[in-house]
Amino acid sequence: MTALVLLEVENGAVRQASRSAVAAASAFGSVDVLVLGNGAEAAAQLPGVTRVLHADALSDALAEPAAALLAEIASGYTHIVGAATAIGKNILPRLAGLLDVQPIPDVIAINDAETFVRPIYAGNALATVRSSDNIKVITIRGANFDPVASEGGKATVEAIALNAASNVTATELLSVNLSTSERPELESARVVISGGKGLKDAENFKLLEPIADKLGAAIGASRAAVDSGFAPNEMQVGQTGKIVAPELYIAVGLSGAIQHLAGMKDSRVIVAINLDPEAPIFRVADYGLTADLFTVLPELKAAL
Amino acid sequence: MKVLVPIKRVVDYNVKVRVAADGSGVDTQGVKMSMNPFDEIAVEEGIRLRESGAAKEVVVVTIGAQAAQDVLRTAMAMGADRAILVKTDETLEPRAVANALKAIIERENPGIVSMGKQAIDDDMNATGQILAAKLGWPQATFASKVTVSGERAEITREIDGGSATYGVPLPAIITADLRLNEPRYASLPNIMKARKKPLETLELSSLGVDTAPRLTTVSVAEPAERQAGVMLNSVAELVEKLKTEAKVI
Numbered sequence: 001m002t003a004l005v006l007l008e009v010e011n012g013a014v015r016q017a018s019r020s021a022v023a024a025a026s027a028f029g030s031v032d033v034l035v036l037g038n039g040a041e042a043a044a045q046l047p048g049v050t051r052v053l054h055a056d057a058l059s060d061a062l063a064e065p066a067a068a069l070l071a072e073i074a075s076g077y078t079h080i081v082g083a084a085t086a087i088g089k090n091i092l093p094r095l096a097g098l099l100d101v102q103p104i105p106d107v108i109a110i111n112d113a114e115t116f117v118r119p120i121y122a123g124n125a126l127a128t129v130r131s132s133d134n135i136k137v138i139t140i141r142g143a144n145f146d147p148v149a150s151e152g153g154k155a156t157v158e159a160i161a162l163n164a165a166s167n168v169t170a171t172e173l174l175s176v177n178l179s180t181s182e183r184p185e186l187e188s189a190r191v192v193i194s195g196g197k198g199l200k201d202a203e204n205f206k207l208l209e210p211i212a213d214k215l216g217a218a219i220g221a222s223r224a225a226v227d228s229g230f231a232p233n234e235m236q237v238g239q240t241g242k243i244v245a246p247e248l249y250i251a252v253g254l255s256g257a258i259q260h261l262a263g264m265k266d267s268r269v270i271v272a273i274n275l276d277p278e279a280p281i282f283r284v285a286d287y288g289l290t291a292d293l294f295t296v297l298p299e300l301k302a303a304l
Numbered sequence: 305m306k307v308l309v310p311i312k313r314v315v316d317y318n319v320k321v322r323v324a325a326d327g328s329g330v331d332t333q334g335v336k337m338s339m340n341p342f343d344e345i346a347v348e349e350g351i352r353l354r355e356s357g358a359a360k361e362v363v364v365v366t367i368g369a370q371a372a373q374d375v376l377r378t379a380m381a382m383g384a385d386r387a388i389l390v391k392t393d394e395t396l397e398p399r400a401v402a403n404a405l406k407a408i409i410e411r412e413n414p415g416i417v418s419m420g421k422q423a424i425d426d427d428m429n430a431t432g433q434i435l436a437a438k439l440g441w442p443q444a445t446f447a448s449k450v451t452v453s454g455e456r457a458e459i460t461r462e463i464d465g466g467s468a469t470y471g472v473p474l475p476a477i478i479t480a481d482l483r484l485n486e487p488r489y490a491s492l493p494n495i496m497k498a499r500k501k502p503l504e505t506l507e508l509s510s511l512g513v514d515t516a517p518r519l520t521t522v523s524v525a526e527p528a529e530r531q532a533g534v535m536l537n538s539v540a541e542l543v544e545k546l547k548t549e550a551k552v553i
Binding site: 105173 | 434467517
Protein backbone atom coordinates (compact mmCIF):
# COMPACT_ATOMS: atom_id res chain seq x y z
CA MET A 1 0.00 0.00 0.00
CA THR A 2 1.13 3.50 -0.82
CA ALA A 3 -0.25 6.79 0.43
CA LEU A 4 -0.05 10.17 -1.24
CA VAL A 5 0.03 13.24 0.98
CA LEU A 6 -1.01 16.67 -0.28
CA LEU A 7 1.74 18.76 1.28
CA GLU A 8 1.65 22.44 2.18
CA VAL A 9 4.89 24.39 2.10
CA GLU A 10 4.98 27.94 3.44
CA ASN A 11 7.98 30.25 3.16
CA GLY A 12 10.23 27.33 2.29
CA ALA A 13 9.17 25.16 5.24
CA VAL A 14 6.70 22.30 5.31
CA ARG A 15 3.78 23.23 7.57
CA GLN A 16 3.62 21.32 10.83
CA ALA A 17 0.09 20.10 10.02
CA SER A 18 1.46 18.58 6.80
CA ARG A 19 4.29 16.89 8.67
CA SER A 20 1.64 15.38 10.94
CA ALA A 21 -0.18 14.18 7.83
CA VAL A 22 3.00 12.47 6.63
CA ALA A 23 3.36 10.79 10.03
CA ALA A 24 -0.27 9.62 9.89
CA ALA A 25 0.05 8.39 6.31
CA SER A 26 3.05 6.22 7.16
CA ALA A 27 0.53 3.91 8.91
CA PHE A 28 -0.62 2.88 5.42
CA GLY A 29 2.78 1.96 3.91
CA SER A 30 5.21 3.99 1.85
CA VAL A 31 4.50 7.70 1.43
CA ASP A 32 4.70 9.95 -1.62
CA VAL A 33 3.91 13.64 -1.39
CA LEU A 34 2.51 16.18 -3.84
CA VAL A 35 3.77 19.76 -3.65
CA LEU A 36 1.87 22.57 -5.38
CA GLY A 37 4.19 25.44 -6.31
CA ASN A 38 7.53 26.00 -4.57
CA GLY A 39 8.84 23.77 -1.84
CA ALA A 40 9.88 20.46 -3.41
CA GLU A 41 13.34 20.76 -1.80
CA ALA A 42 11.91 21.10 1.70
CA ALA A 43 9.54 18.20 1.02
CA ALA A 44 12.39 15.95 -0.12
CA GLN A 45 14.02 16.27 3.29
CA LEU A 46 11.07 14.88 5.23
CA PRO A 47 11.91 11.53 6.82
CA GLY A 48 9.81 8.65 5.51
CA VAL A 49 8.94 10.18 2.16
CA THR A 50 9.82 8.12 -0.94
CA ARG A 51 8.91 10.42 -3.82
CA VAL A 52 8.08 14.10 -4.11
CA LEU A 53 5.73 14.89 -6.99
CA HIS A 54 6.08 18.50 -7.93
CA ALA A 55 3.43 20.58 -9.74
CA ASP A 56 5.26 23.87 -10.02
CA ALA A 57 2.52 25.70 -11.93
CA LEU A 58 -0.19 25.16 -9.32
CA SER A 59 1.24 27.57 -6.76
CA ASP A 60 -2.13 29.18 -6.00
CA ALA A 61 -3.41 25.87 -4.61
CA LEU A 62 -6.73 26.30 -6.43
CA ALA A 63 -9.06 23.41 -5.75
CA GLU A 64 -10.17 22.77 -9.32
CA PRO A 65 -6.80 22.02 -10.99
CA ALA A 66 -5.30 20.50 -7.83
CA ALA A 67 -8.17 18.02 -7.44
CA ALA A 68 -8.04 17.21 -11.18
CA LEU A 69 -4.32 16.47 -10.93
CA LEU A 70 -4.78 14.32 -7.83
CA ALA A 71 -7.62 12.39 -9.50
CA GLU A 72 -5.37 11.64 -12.44
CA ILE A 73 -2.64 10.07 -10.30
CA ALA A 74 -4.87 8.63 -7.56
CA SER A 75 -5.08 5.12 -9.00
CA GLY A 76 -1.51 4.45 -7.87
CA TYR A 77 -2.46 4.92 -4.23
CA THR A 78 -4.64 3.32 -1.56
CA HIS A 79 -4.89 6.49 0.53
CA ILE A 80 -4.83 10.18 -0.32
CA VAL A 81 -4.15 12.19 2.79
CA GLY A 82 -4.09 15.87 3.67
CA ALA A 83 -4.06 18.03 6.75
CA ALA A 84 -7.44 19.34 7.89
CA THR A 85 -6.40 22.89 6.99
CA ALA A 86 -8.20 25.44 4.81
CA ILE A 87 -6.31 24.02 1.80
CA GLY A 88 -6.88 20.37 2.68
CA LYS A 89 -10.57 20.91 3.37
CA ASN A 90 -10.98 22.75 0.10
CA ILE A 91 -9.15 20.34 -2.22
CA LEU A 92 -9.57 16.82 -0.83
CA PRO A 93 -13.39 16.61 -0.70
CA ARG A 94 -13.40 17.84 -4.30
CA LEU A 95 -10.98 15.05 -5.18
CA ALA A 96 -13.36 12.62 -3.46
CA GLY A 97 -16.14 13.94 -5.67
CA LEU A 98 -14.05 13.32 -8.80
CA LEU A 99 -13.22 9.78 -7.63
CA ASP A 100 -16.83 9.19 -6.48
CA VAL A 101 -15.70 8.18 -2.99
CA GLN A 102 -16.86 9.40 0.41
CA PRO A 103 -14.13 11.49 2.06
CA ILE A 104 -13.27 11.00 5.73
CA PRO A 105 -12.47 14.42 7.21
CA ASP A 106 -10.83 15.36 10.52
CA VAL A 107 -9.41 11.96 11.38
CA ILE A 108 -8.01 11.88 14.92
CA ALA A 109 -6.99 8.19 15.05
CA ILE A 110 -6.28 5.45 12.54
CA ASN A 111 -7.36 1.98 13.71
CA ASP A 112 -6.36 0.17 10.52
CA ALA A 113 -6.10 0.92 6.80
CA GLU A 114 -9.85 1.29 6.45
CA THR A 115 -11.07 2.24 9.94
CA PHE A 116 -10.84 5.76 11.28
CA VAL A 117 -11.98 7.77 14.30
CA ARG A 118 -13.38 11.25 13.77
CA PRO A 119 -15.24 13.73 15.97
CA ILE A 120 -18.88 14.58 15.21
CA TYR A 121 -21.26 17.07 16.85
CA ALA A 122 -18.47 19.53 17.69
CA GLY A 123 -16.44 16.79 19.31
CA ASN A 124 -19.22 15.74 21.69
CA ALA A 125 -19.08 12.27 20.16
CA LEU A 126 -16.36 10.27 18.45
CA ALA A 127 -17.42 8.11 15.52
CA THR A 128 -15.39 5.11 14.39
CA VAL A 129 -16.11 4.55 10.70
CA ARG A 130 -15.02 1.90 8.21
CA SER A 131 -14.67 2.86 4.57
CA SER A 132 -15.48 0.48 1.70
CA ASP A 133 -13.97 2.77 -0.94
CA ASN A 134 -10.98 1.53 -2.96
CA ILE A 135 -9.16 4.79 -2.45
CA LYS A 136 -9.56 6.43 0.93
CA VAL A 137 -9.51 10.22 0.88
CA ILE A 138 -8.87 11.53 4.39
CA THR A 139 -7.85 14.70 6.18
CA ILE A 140 -6.16 14.43 9.55
CA ARG A 141 -6.10 16.74 12.52
CA GLY A 142 -2.52 17.80 13.07
CA ALA A 143 -2.98 18.03 16.84
CA ASN A 144 -3.56 14.28 17.07
CA PHE A 145 -0.48 13.01 15.23
CA ASP A 146 3.12 13.81 16.19
CA PRO A 147 4.71 15.41 13.12
CA VAL A 148 7.72 13.91 11.38
CA ALA A 149 10.91 15.99 11.59
CA SER A 150 11.67 18.64 8.98
CA GLU A 151 14.96 17.05 7.97
CA GLY A 152 16.67 13.71 7.70
CA GLY A 153 15.03 12.23 4.61
CA LYS A 154 16.18 12.01 1.04
CA ALA A 155 13.26 11.61 -1.36
CA THR A 156 13.47 11.81 -5.13
CA VAL A 157 11.78 14.79 -6.79
CA GLU A 158 9.78 14.40 -10.01
CA ALA A 159 8.03 17.14 -11.92
CA ILE A 160 4.52 16.12 -12.81
CA ALA A 161 2.60 16.88 -16.01
CA LEU A 162 -0.62 18.85 -15.73
CA ASN A 163 -2.78 17.13 -18.34
CA ALA A 164 -6.25 17.21 -16.76
CA ALA A 165 -5.40 20.06 -14.43
CA SER A 166 -4.80 22.51 -17.24
CA ASN A 167 -8.25 21.96 -18.72
CA VAL A 168 -10.62 22.75 -15.89
CA THR A 169 -12.89 25.73 -15.33
CA ALA A 170 -11.33 27.25 -12.29
CA THR A 171 -11.45 30.13 -9.92
CA GLU A 172 -8.73 32.73 -10.25
CA LEU A 173 -6.77 34.10 -7.31
CA LEU A 174 -7.01 37.90 -7.34
CA SER A 175 -5.49 38.95 -4.04
CA VAL A 176 -4.32 37.59 -0.71
CA ASN A 177 -4.62 39.36 2.61
CA LEU A 178 -2.42 37.63 5.17
CA SER A 179 -2.14 38.90 8.68
CA THR A 180 1.48 39.57 9.50
CA SER A 181 2.59 38.34 12.87
CA GLU A 182 5.89 37.45 14.45
CA ARG A 183 4.09 35.02 16.74
CA PRO A 184 3.97 31.27 16.15
CA GLU A 185 1.17 29.71 14.11
CA LEU A 186 -1.90 28.92 16.20
CA GLU A 187 -1.99 25.23 15.32
CA SER A 188 1.65 24.58 16.11
CA ALA A 189 2.21 26.95 19.03
CA ARG A 190 3.34 25.44 22.35
CA VAL A 191 1.28 28.02 24.24
CA VAL A 192 -1.97 29.66 23.14
CA ILE A 193 -3.67 32.56 24.91
CA SER A 194 -7.24 33.20 23.74
CA GLY A 195 -9.59 36.05 24.46
CA GLY A 196 -13.36 36.28 24.43
CA LYS A 197 -16.10 38.83 24.74
CA GLY A 198 -15.04 39.62 28.29
CA LEU A 199 -12.26 41.75 26.84
CA LYS A 200 -15.01 44.15 25.72
CA ASP A 201 -13.32 45.73 22.69
CA ALA A 202 -10.50 45.46 20.17
CA GLU A 203 -8.28 47.83 22.14
CA ASN A 204 -8.52 45.70 25.29
CA PHE A 205 -7.92 42.56 23.23
CA LYS A 206 -4.36 43.85 22.81
CA LEU A 207 -3.84 43.27 26.55
CA LEU A 208 -3.14 39.66 25.55
CA GLU A 209 -0.16 40.65 23.41
CA PRO A 210 2.54 41.35 26.03
CA ILE A 211 1.66 38.09 27.79
CA ALA A 212 1.78 36.20 24.51
CA ASP A 213 5.18 37.76 23.83
CA LYS A 214 6.54 36.67 27.22
CA LEU A 215 5.30 33.11 26.77
CA GLY A 216 6.11 32.80 23.06
CA ALA A 217 2.41 32.14 22.60
CA ALA A 218 0.02 32.39 19.68
CA ILE A 219 -3.14 34.43 20.20
CA GLY A 220 -6.56 32.92 19.64
CA ALA A 221 -10.11 34.17 20.00
CA SER A 222 -13.62 32.93 20.62
CA ARG A 223 -16.22 33.23 17.89
CA ALA A 224 -17.94 35.99 19.87
CA ALA A 225 -14.72 38.00 19.97
CA VAL A 226 -14.20 37.58 16.21
CA ASP A 227 -17.83 38.38 15.40
CA SER A 228 -17.54 41.54 17.50
CA GLY A 229 -14.47 42.62 15.56
CA PHE A 230 -11.95 42.29 18.42
CA ALA A 231 -9.80 39.86 16.41
CA PRO A 232 -9.53 38.70 12.77
CA ASN A 233 -11.21 35.51 11.56
CA GLU A 234 -7.99 33.50 11.30
CA MET A 235 -7.65 33.69 15.10
CA GLN A 236 -10.90 31.85 15.79
CA VAL A 237 -10.51 28.65 17.78
CA GLY A 238 -13.38 26.18 17.70
CA GLN A 239 -15.54 23.70 15.82
CA THR A 240 -15.36 25.67 12.61
CA GLY A 241 -12.16 27.59 13.25
CA LYS A 242 -8.71 26.39 14.23
CA ILE A 243 -8.29 23.19 16.23
CA VAL A 244 -5.44 23.52 18.71
CA ALA A 245 -3.90 21.26 21.32
CA PRO A 246 -0.97 23.18 22.82
CA GLU A 247 0.91 22.33 26.01
CA LEU A 248 -0.74 25.33 27.66
CA TYR A 249 -4.01 27.03 26.73
CA ILE A 250 -5.00 30.18 28.60
CA ALA A 251 -8.64 31.22 28.13
CA VAL A 252 -9.28 34.81 29.10
CA GLY A 253 -12.78 36.23 29.42
CA LEU A 254 -14.41 33.55 27.31
CA SER A 255 -17.28 31.46 28.58
CA GLY A 256 -16.44 28.21 26.77
CA ALA A 257 -19.36 27.49 24.44
CA ILE A 258 -19.33 23.87 23.21
CA GLN A 259 -18.26 25.12 19.79
CA HIS A 260 -15.18 26.73 21.36
CA LEU A 261 -14.36 23.74 23.57
CA ALA A 262 -14.37 21.61 20.41
CA GLY A 263 -11.31 23.51 19.25
CA MET A 264 -9.15 23.38 22.38
CA LYS A 265 -10.18 20.72 24.87
CA ASP A 266 -7.33 18.42 23.87
CA SER A 267 -4.81 20.96 25.17
CA ARG A 268 -2.53 19.47 27.82
CA VAL A 269 -3.00 22.15 30.47
CA ILE A 270 -5.93 24.57 30.39
CA VAL A 271 -6.12 27.78 32.42
CA ALA A 272 -9.40 29.70 32.62
CA ILE A 273 -9.69 33.29 33.78
CA ASN A 274 -13.28 34.47 34.02
CA LEU A 275 -15.41 36.61 36.30
CA ASP A 276 -18.35 34.20 36.11
CA PRO A 277 -17.72 31.15 38.33
CA GLU A 278 -20.46 29.27 36.40
CA ALA A 279 -18.73 29.69 33.01
CA PRO A 280 -18.49 26.26 31.29
CA ILE A 281 -14.80 26.87 30.54
CA PHE A 282 -14.05 26.05 34.20
CA ARG A 283 -15.36 22.51 33.67
CA VAL A 284 -12.47 21.71 31.32
CA ALA A 285 -9.85 23.87 33.02
CA ASP A 286 -6.99 22.45 35.10
CA TYR A 287 -6.54 25.79 36.82
CA GLY A 288 -9.29 28.34 37.25
CA LEU A 289 -9.20 31.90 38.43
CA THR A 290 -12.52 33.63 39.14
CA ALA A 291 -11.42 37.20 38.82
CA ASP A 292 -11.65 40.38 36.79
CA LEU A 293 -9.38 39.92 33.79
CA PHE A 294 -8.56 43.62 33.80
CA THR A 295 -6.87 43.12 37.17
CA VAL A 296 -5.43 39.70 36.35
CA LEU A 297 -3.79 40.49 33.01
CA PRO A 298 -1.46 43.25 34.26
CA GLU A 299 -0.55 41.09 37.26
CA LEU A 300 0.14 38.11 35.03
CA LYS A 301 2.28 40.23 32.72
CA ALA A 302 4.33 41.39 35.70
CA ALA A 303 4.64 37.91 37.21
CA LEU A 304 6.01 36.19 34.09
CA MET B 305 -30.41 34.02 -12.51
CA LYS B 306 -31.64 31.53 -9.97
CA VAL B 307 -29.95 30.75 -6.64
CA LEU B 308 -30.39 27.25 -5.27
CA VAL B 309 -29.81 26.79 -1.54
CA PRO B 310 -29.51 23.24 -0.18
CA ILE B 311 -30.27 23.14 3.54
CA LYS B 312 -30.18 20.50 6.27
CA ARG B 313 -32.25 19.90 9.39
CA VAL B 314 -29.90 19.17 12.29
CA VAL B 315 -29.87 18.97 16.08
CA ASP B 316 -30.06 22.58 17.31
CA TYR B 317 -26.65 24.10 17.96
CA ASN B 318 -27.50 24.80 21.62
CA VAL B 319 -28.18 21.14 22.38
CA LYS B 320 -25.38 19.08 23.89
CA VAL B 321 -25.98 15.69 22.33
CA ARG B 322 -25.69 12.41 24.21
CA VAL B 323 -24.26 9.25 22.80
CA ALA B 324 -26.86 6.47 22.62
CA ALA B 325 -26.40 3.77 25.25
CA ASP B 326 -25.75 1.07 22.62
CA GLY B 327 -23.01 3.14 20.96
CA SER B 328 -24.80 3.16 17.61
CA GLY B 329 -25.03 6.92 17.31
CA VAL B 330 -26.31 9.93 19.22
CA ASP B 331 -29.70 10.27 20.86
CA THR B 332 -31.93 12.50 18.74
CA GLN B 333 -35.27 11.44 20.29
CA GLY B 334 -37.19 14.49 21.47
CA VAL B 335 -34.21 16.78 20.81
CA LYS B 336 -34.81 20.24 19.37
CA MET B 337 -34.07 20.36 15.64
CA SER B 338 -33.26 23.47 13.57
CA MET B 339 -31.83 24.56 10.28
CA ASN B 340 -28.05 24.08 10.17
CA PRO B 341 -26.66 27.52 11.15
CA PHE B 342 -24.33 27.71 8.14
CA ASP B 343 -27.32 27.01 5.88
CA GLU B 344 -29.19 29.97 7.38
CA ILE B 345 -26.26 32.12 6.28
CA ALA B 346 -26.43 30.55 2.80
CA VAL B 347 -30.19 31.25 2.60
CA GLU B 348 -29.62 34.84 3.72
CA GLU B 349 -26.96 35.30 1.03
CA GLY B 350 -29.35 33.96 -1.62
CA ILE B 351 -32.06 36.39 -0.51
CA ARG B 352 -29.60 39.30 -0.54
CA LEU B 353 -28.52 38.39 -4.09
CA ARG B 354 -32.17 38.56 -5.13
CA GLU B 355 -32.74 41.82 -3.27
CA SER B 356 -29.70 43.37 -4.97
CA GLY B 357 -31.07 42.39 -8.38
CA ALA B 358 -28.28 39.89 -9.10
CA ALA B 359 -30.71 36.96 -8.81
CA LYS B 360 -34.36 36.54 -9.72
CA GLU B 361 -35.39 33.59 -7.60
CA VAL B 362 -34.22 31.72 -4.49
CA VAL B 363 -35.10 28.04 -4.31
CA VAL B 364 -34.36 25.99 -1.19
CA VAL B 365 -34.02 22.22 -1.21
CA THR B 366 -33.56 19.67 1.51
CA ILE B 367 -33.13 15.93 1.47
CA GLY B 368 -34.66 14.24 4.46
CA ALA B 369 -37.75 12.95 6.23
CA GLN B 370 -41.17 14.61 6.03
CA ALA B 371 -40.34 16.55 9.21
CA ALA B 372 -37.55 18.35 7.33
CA GLN B 373 -40.17 20.51 5.65
CA ASP B 374 -40.10 22.73 8.76
CA VAL B 375 -36.67 24.08 7.81
CA LEU B 376 -37.93 24.70 4.27
CA ARG B 377 -40.81 26.75 5.72
CA THR B 378 -38.30 28.65 7.87
CA ALA B 379 -36.21 29.44 4.79
CA MET B 380 -39.30 30.64 2.94
CA ALA B 381 -40.29 32.76 5.94
CA MET B 382 -36.84 34.36 5.70
CA GLY B 383 -37.61 35.12 2.05
CA ALA B 384 -36.88 32.13 -0.20
CA ASP B 385 -39.44 31.87 -3.02
CA ARG B 386 -40.14 28.16 -3.16
CA ALA B 387 -38.95 24.85 -1.77
CA ILE B 388 -38.28 21.27 -2.74
CA LEU B 389 -38.35 18.38 -0.27
CA VAL B 390 -36.56 15.27 -1.52
CA LYS B 391 -38.01 12.67 0.78
CA THR B 392 -36.08 9.80 2.33
CA ASP B 393 -35.92 8.20 5.74
CA GLU B 394 -32.31 7.15 5.21
CA THR B 395 -29.39 9.14 6.62
CA LEU B 396 -27.29 10.06 3.62
CA GLU B 397 -23.56 10.66 3.35
CA PRO B 398 -22.29 13.84 1.64
CA ARG B 399 -21.47 11.82 -1.51
CA ALA B 400 -25.08 10.63 -1.73
CA VAL B 401 -26.46 14.10 -0.97
CA ALA B 402 -24.27 15.52 -3.74
CA ASN B 403 -25.63 12.94 -6.20
CA ALA B 404 -29.21 13.89 -5.31
CA LEU B 405 -28.46 17.62 -5.47
CA LYS B 406 -26.82 17.17 -8.86
CA ALA B 407 -30.08 15.73 -10.21
CA ILE B 408 -32.04 18.69 -8.80
CA ILE B 409 -29.51 21.18 -10.21
CA GLU B 410 -29.73 19.66 -13.68
CA ARG B 411 -33.49 20.27 -13.50
CA GLU B 412 -33.37 23.75 -11.97
CA ASN B 413 -30.29 25.21 -13.72
CA PRO B 414 -29.25 27.70 -11.03
CA GLY B 415 -26.41 30.18 -11.65
CA ILE B 416 -25.26 29.94 -8.04
CA VAL B 417 -25.60 27.18 -5.49
CA SER B 418 -25.22 28.81 -2.07
CA MET B 419 -24.77 26.33 0.77
CA GLY B 420 -23.38 26.08 4.28
CA LYS B 421 -19.72 25.04 4.49
CA GLN B 422 -20.45 22.37 7.06
CA ALA B 423 -23.36 20.69 8.83
CA ILE B 424 -22.94 20.82 12.60
CA ASP B 425 -24.05 17.21 13.09
CA ASP B 426 -21.58 15.14 11.04
CA ASP B 427 -19.10 18.06 10.71
CA MET B 428 -18.06 16.73 7.29
CA ASN B 429 -17.45 20.00 5.41
CA ALA B 430 -17.60 18.09 2.13
CA THR B 431 -20.93 18.22 0.30
CA GLY B 432 -20.28 21.49 -1.56
CA GLN B 433 -16.87 20.41 -2.78
CA ILE B 434 -18.11 16.95 -3.88
CA LEU B 435 -21.05 18.53 -5.68
CA ALA B 436 -18.81 21.04 -7.46
CA ALA B 437 -16.57 18.19 -8.63
CA LYS B 438 -19.49 16.15 -9.92
CA LEU B 439 -20.89 19.13 -11.83
CA GLY B 440 -17.47 20.20 -13.10
CA TRP B 441 -18.16 23.65 -11.62
CA PRO B 442 -15.73 25.98 -9.86
CA GLN B 443 -16.05 26.22 -6.10
CA ALA B 444 -15.58 29.02 -3.59
CA THR B 445 -15.60 27.47 -0.16
CA PHE B 446 -15.58 29.23 3.25
CA ALA B 447 -16.86 32.46 1.69
CA SER B 448 -16.92 35.65 3.76
CA LYS B 449 -17.94 38.05 0.97
CA VAL B 450 -19.76 37.57 -2.33
CA THR B 451 -20.17 40.14 -5.10
CA VAL B 452 -21.88 39.11 -8.33
CA SER B 453 -21.66 40.97 -11.61
CA GLY B 454 -23.12 39.24 -14.65
CA GLU B 455 -21.53 35.87 -15.35
CA ARG B 456 -18.88 36.26 -12.69
CA ALA B 457 -18.56 36.59 -8.96
CA GLU B 458 -15.82 37.99 -6.77
CA ILE B 459 -15.59 35.98 -3.61
CA THR B 460 -13.46 36.45 -0.51
CA ARG B 461 -12.60 33.20 1.25
CA GLU B 462 -11.32 32.62 4.77
CA ILE B 463 -7.94 30.88 4.65
CA ASP B 464 -5.57 29.80 7.42
CA GLY B 465 -3.44 32.93 7.45
CA GLY B 466 -6.16 35.49 6.69
CA SER B 467 -8.34 35.85 3.62
CA ALA B 468 -8.03 35.76 -0.16
CA THR B 469 -10.21 37.02 -2.99
CA TYR B 470 -11.01 35.00 -6.10
CA GLY B 471 -12.66 35.62 -9.44
CA VAL B 472 -15.24 32.89 -9.99
CA PRO B 473 -16.95 32.16 -13.30
CA LEU B 474 -20.61 31.18 -12.90
CA PRO B 475 -22.28 28.79 -12.48
CA ALA B 476 -20.44 27.97 -9.26
CA ILE B 477 -20.80 26.47 -5.82
CA ILE B 478 -20.35 28.83 -2.87
CA THR B 479 -20.06 27.51 0.67
CA ALA B 480 -20.79 30.01 3.42
CA ASP B 481 -18.53 30.69 6.37
CA LEU B 482 -19.70 32.29 9.61
CA ARG B 483 -19.04 35.89 8.73
CA LEU B 484 -20.60 36.04 5.27
CA ASN B 485 -23.66 37.77 6.72
CA GLU B 486 -26.01 37.83 9.69
CA PRO B 487 -29.17 35.94 8.82
CA ARG B 488 -32.43 37.83 9.38
CA TYR B 489 -35.18 36.65 11.67
CA ALA B 490 -38.45 35.71 10.04
CA SER B 491 -41.23 38.12 11.00
CA LEU B 492 -44.63 36.78 11.98
CA PRO B 493 -46.36 38.06 8.80
CA ASN B 494 -43.61 36.42 6.73
CA ILE B 495 -44.03 33.16 8.62
CA MET B 496 -47.72 33.29 7.72
CA LYS B 497 -46.93 34.11 4.09
CA ALA B 498 -44.41 31.25 3.89
CA ARG B 499 -47.21 28.76 4.53
CA LYS B 500 -48.67 29.65 1.17
CA LYS B 501 -45.42 29.47 -0.79
CA PRO B 502 -45.00 26.41 -3.06
CA LEU B 503 -43.36 23.35 -1.52
CA GLU B 504 -42.82 20.47 -3.90
CA THR B 505 -42.27 16.99 -2.49
CA LEU B 506 -40.62 14.19 -4.40
CA GLU B 507 -39.26 10.80 -3.44
CA LEU B 508 -35.47 10.37 -3.40
CA SER B 509 -35.91 7.11 -5.33
CA SER B 510 -37.55 9.03 -8.19
CA LEU B 511 -34.23 10.80 -8.90
CA GLY B 512 -32.58 7.49 -9.80
CA VAL B 513 -29.22 8.35 -8.24
CA ASP B 514 -26.69 6.29 -6.28
CA THR B 515 -27.12 7.02 -2.58
CA ALA B 516 -25.54 3.87 -1.14
CA PRO B 517 -23.35 4.48 1.92
CA ARG B 518 -19.60 3.99 1.66
CA LEU B 519 -18.94 4.30 5.38
CA THR B 520 -20.09 1.91 8.08
CA THR B 521 -20.34 3.32 11.58
CA VAL B 522 -18.51 0.83 13.78
CA SER B 523 -19.27 2.68 17.00
CA VAL B 524 -19.97 6.08 18.47
CA ALA B 525 -18.44 6.91 21.84
CA GLU B 526 -18.25 9.77 24.32
CA PRO B 527 -14.90 11.55 24.26
CA ALA B 528 -12.79 11.18 27.40
CA GLU B 529 -13.87 13.70 30.03
CA ARG B 530 -11.23 15.98 31.44
CA GLN B 531 -10.53 15.69 35.16
CA ALA B 532 -12.00 18.55 37.16
CA GLY B 533 -9.31 21.10 37.92
CA VAL B 534 -8.64 23.33 40.89
CA MET B 535 -9.75 26.89 41.54
CA LEU B 536 -6.97 29.25 42.53
CA ASN B 537 -7.05 32.50 44.44
CA SER B 538 -4.31 34.62 42.92
CA VAL B 539 -2.12 35.20 39.90
CA ALA B 540 0.93 34.35 42.02
CA GLU B 541 -0.56 30.96 42.82
CA LEU B 542 -1.38 30.37 39.15
CA VAL B 543 2.16 31.18 37.99
CA GLU B 544 3.57 28.96 40.74
CA LYS B 545 1.35 26.02 39.69
CA LEU B 546 2.23 26.44 36.03
CA LYS B 547 5.93 26.46 36.89
CA THR B 548 6.22 23.71 39.47
CA GLU B 549 3.17 21.46 39.09
CA ALA B 550 2.24 21.57 35.39
CA LYS B 551 5.79 22.54 34.36
CA VAL B 552 4.57 24.33 31.23
CA ILE B 553 6.25 27.70 31.70
